[in-house]
Amino acid sequence: MKPIVEARELVKQYPGTPEPAVRGVSFTIRQGEIFGLLGPNGAGKTTTISMLSCLLEPTSGSASVAGFDLLRQPAEVKKRIGLVPQDIALYPTLSARDNLAFFGRMYGLRGTDLRRRVDRALEIVGLSDRANDAIEEFSGGMKRRANLAAGLLHKPEVLFLDEPTVGVDPQSRNFIFENVRALNREGVTILYTTHYMEEAERLCDRVAIIDEGRIIALDTPQGLIDSLGGSIIYLGLPAQPDGSFVEQIQGLPEVKRALYKDDRFEITVRRIQQALVEVIAVFNRADMPITSLKIMEPNLETVFLLLTGKQLRD
Ligand SMILES: Nc1ncnc2c1ncn2[C@@H]1O[C@H](COP(=O)(O)OP(=O)(O)OP(=O)(O)O)[C@@H](O)[C@H]1O
Ligand SMILES: [Mg+2]
Numbered sequence: 001m002k003p004i005v006e007a008r009e010l011v012k013q014y015p016g017t018p019e020p021a022v023r024g025v026s027f028t029i030r031q032g033e034i035f036g037l038l039g040p041n042g043a044g045k046t047t048t049i050s051m052l053s054c055l056l057e058p059t060s061g062s063a064s065v066a067g068f069d070l071l072r073q074p075a076e077v078k079k080r081i082g083l084v085p086q087d088i089a090l091y092p093t094l095s096a097r098d099n100l101a102f103f104g105r106m107y108g109l110r111g112t113d114l115r116r117r118v119d120r121a122l123e124i125v126g127l128s129d130r131a132n133d134a135i136e137e138f139s140g141g142m143k144r145r146a147n148l149a150a151g152l153l154h155k156p157e158v159l160f161l162d163e164p165t166v167g168v169d170p171q172s173r174n175f176i177f178e179n180v181r182a183l184n185r186e187g188v189t190i191l192y193t194t195h196y197m198e199e200a201e202r203l204c205d206r207v208a209i210i211d212e213g214r215i216i217a218l219d220t221p222q223g224l225i226d227s228l229g230g231s232i233i234y235l236g237l238p239a240q241p242d243g244s245f246v247e248q249i250q251g252l253p254e255v256k257r258a259l260y261k262d263d264r265f266e267i268t269v270r271r272i273q274q275a276l277v278e279v280i281a282v283f284n285r286a287d288m289p290i291t292s293l294k295i296m297e298p299n300l301e302t303v304f305l306l307l308t309g310k311q312l313r314d
Pocket of ligand 2: 045046047086163
């Protein structure tokens with residue numbers, strides 16, 4: 001599929017900060033894709049999205065959207081993108097409808113076209129019956145949905161969604177998910193940032209994992225998970241085992257890799273249940289006590305943990 005967003009070595013250093021917030025980020029989003037940017041607080045997701053939506057000038061690097069250069073043709077870029085910012089960007093005292101009408105006029109919409117688009121956007125996010133209520137009377141999840149509607153008014157080719165589900169209940173989250181999928185089915189390409197790995201796993205065709213301003217992995221969710229090679233068993237030992245013990249573990253049929261470090265075994269295995277039986281049997285035969293046991297299932301959280309040594313979530 002053809003590329004619609006191309007980021008090339010984007011760097012952003014905020015004035016007065018010692019380190020860049022984004023340190024050379026490159027990726028390509030294909031037309032029609034839901035592309036995820038997954039990373040912890042402060043990773044540089046919002047900074048990246050802000051550069052791609054012409055809100056923030058990169059310190060260096062370049063990018064294009066639908067073939068238009070971010071720096072040289074910002075007006076063309078802005079016409080084709082919708083941004084749903086992380087912080088709710090709505091006027092609390094105005095009604096949902098008036099807020100959307102305001103945004104629509106900013107996008108250059110007028111008259112019946114504007115009214116029709118506002119109604120349609122409200123309908124998409126399920127707020128038609130609350131259209132005339134002030135935003136300040138909305139629940140958190142409803143505000144998020146109204147925020148999402150504001151990004152849809154001008155039928156963007158590419159929609160940037162910056163953590164659209166933070167602070168919403170599971171029902172609103174599912175609703176937002178359905179909206180995102182439906183828009184995508186209608187042909188909208190989506191860049192979706194999140195620090196929830198389940199969201200990235202469920203929703204995205206491909207995911208870039210970002211940490212400390214750098215992309216550290218990029219693949220389909222399944223590809224990232226497969227790169228782990230299986231589940232991981234962590235076993236704590238009271239003392240360093242001898243070489244033959246390590247070899248016995250390494251030689252087990254279900255074991256792919258066994259490493260001894262930091263007073264524990266890190267054992268990558270194929271089928272977790274069979275592997276546990278095999279491993280525990282070796283420990284029993286050698287009369288080796290186990291001081292701790294932890295199993296990590298292969299998921300994006302584990303990928304992140306192995307790449308960075310950190311938890312994705314606090
Ligand atoms: N206006 C600013 N001035 C100075 N530093 C900033 C500014 N905005 C962000 N930063 C810093 O840049 C880094 C990246 O921030 P950014 O908001 O892009 O992260 P994020 O991945 O969106 O995090 P979160 O998940 O918390 O939204 C952080 O260290 C942050 O403190
Ligand atoms: Mg952010």
